Amino acid sequence: xxxxxxxxxxxxxxAMVCLLAMIIVMxxxxxxxxxxxxxxxxxxxARDYILRMETxxxxxxxxxQTLEKEMNERGVTxxxxxGTTLEEATYGAEIRLQISGKIEGxxxxxxxxxxxxxx
Amino acid sequence: xxxxxxxxxxxxIMRKDSGQTVAxxxxxxxxxxxxxxxxxxxxxxxxxxxxxxxxxxxxxxxASALIDIRIYGTTHEIQITNPEQAYAxxxxxxxENLGLNELWECQNHDLIAGRVEVSAYIIYNVxxxxxxxxxxxxxxxxTYTASVGTVTTPEGQMVxxxxxxxxxxxxxxxxxxxxxEAKKGKLVEVEGIP
Numbered sequence: 001x002x003x004x005x006x007x008x009x010x011x012x013x014x015a016m017v018c019l020l021a022m023i024i025v026m027x028x029x030x031x032x033x034x035x036x037x038x039x040x041x042x043x044x045x046a047r048d049y050i051l052r053m054e055t056x057x058x059x060x061x062x063x064x065q066t067l068e069k070e071m072n073e074r075g076v077t078x079x080x081x082x083g084t085t086l087e088e089a090t091y092g093a094e095i096r097l098q099i100s101g102k103i104e105g106x107x108x109x110x111x112x113x114x115x116x117x118x119x
Numbered sequence: 120x121x122x123x124x125x126x127x128x129x130x131x132i133m134r135k136d137s138g139q140t141v142a143x144x145x146x147x148x149x150x151x152x153x154x155x156x157x158x159x160x161x162x163x164x165x166x167x168x169x170x171x172x173x174x175x176x177x178x179x180x181x182a183s184a185l186i187d188i189r190i191y192g193t194t195h196e197i198q199i200t201n202p203e204q205a206y207a208x209x210x211x212x213x214x215e216n217l218g219l220n221e222l223w224e225c226q227n228h229d230l231i232a233g234r235v236e237v238s239a240y241i242i243y244n245v246x247x248x249x250x251x252x253x254x255x256x257x258x259x260x261x262t263y264t265a266s267v268g269t270v271t272t273p274e275g276q277m278v279x280x281x282x283x284x285x286x287x288x289x290x291x292x293x294x295x296x297x298x299x300e301a302k303k304g305k306l307v308e309v310e311g312i313p
Contacts, residue, residue, distance in 0.1 A: 011141050018145025022152055029156040033163055040167045047174045054181065092185050096215075114215035115182040116208065 038074060038103055042111055045070060050097045050113035057088045057117040059097065067099075076101045089117040161294045168230040168291065172303050175216035180283045180307035183209035197281040197309050198244050202253040206240050209285060213237070225289075232292035239286040239304070243270065243278045250278055274304050282308035 049067055053059050059067070064081065071079050083098035095117050100110040185208070187200040199205055213219070217235060218226050225231035244251040250270045253262050270278040273286060286304035 014142045014145060018142075018149060021145075021149050025149065025152050025156060029160060032160050036160075036163050036167050040170060043167075043171055043174060047178065050178060051181075091188060094182075112215055112218065113178055114212045115178055116185055116212075118185075 035103065035107060039109060041074060042071075042076070042099070042103075042109065045074075046097055046099055046111040046113050050095070050115050053085065053095050053097060054115050054118045057090070057093075057119040058085045058095065071099070071101065075104055077105050078102045083112075088119075091117055091119060093117050157294045164229060165291065165293070169301075169303070171230060172217065172287070172289070172301075173305060175213060176285055176287065176303055176305040177307055178216050179209050179212035180285050180305055182212035184281075184283045184307055184309050186281070186309055191311065195311060196246060197311050198246070199242050199281065199283070199309075202242050202255075205242060205283070206255060209240060209283070210237065213285075213287070228292070231289045232298065233290040235287055235289045237285065238288050238302070239273060239284065241272070241284040243280075243282050243284070245279065245281045272304070272306050274306070276306050278306075280308040280310065282306055 045067070049059065049063060052063055059081070064086075067081075068079060079099070079101040081097075081099060083096060085095040085097070089095050093116065095115055097113040098110070099112075100108070102108055183205040184199060185205065186197050190196055190198050190200070213235075214223070217231065219235055220226065223235045224233060225235065238256065240255045242253040244253075245267060248267045250265050250267055251262070252265065252270065254260065267279060268277070272278060272284045274284075284304065284306045286302065288300055288302045290298060291301045292298040
């Protein structure tokens, strides 16, 4: 009777360990996928804003507010726009959008987009 | 041996086998899951990398597509008159947009695993029915003129407006040790204000 119980517990333990390992693998995978898609979304936002900047020659105060709001909604914290062109540039001058911050308060990212003013 | 009762009983053998089967099946499932997840993650990474390089190509092409505003102001013709300067602007913008260092290598090796090469940079100046082409491949530069409707980009897009086509090649390394040379090309067109 004791031996039978020991066998059952052994089997159960093996199954539980496997299940736990699978849950960990799945969880890690989901985390990675979410981070990649978040980074892609941030890149897309940077692209949209550099295109807007091209037509006006800089990041307007209004666009800056919208960008900050959208980044917050994406879960970005410690947002920093240092290095971004915030004053109107003349036709052909370099304009820069530099976004850095943290995703989910842990993962540091930086997006740099460079173009020329077309206004 | 049999006589002294040392032979394991049949149900004990079966139990041992059953335990081993559970462990083997579990291990197999875990390995399968890890391989599958890694492959899926790799695909997602490649898709993201492709999107990022395409964005960078478009942004850098646009950065270099600066028309001569004096000509545009007087005749409304859209022309990129200084190709060498446009190419220099393009290279500078591409380096910044892809985060490349002085050796033209990406700091993020997950996206681009080595040196990025600008394999083609072509300026198309369309004037009425004529296309003036300035093409740079490596150090070689060639210029030629053709009629509108006969010129296509290396990717096969018809050229109908003034624009810039650029193409880059770069190595990509993935999981399980596979690697390949990726190629991306993008045409950006310049349109005047009506």
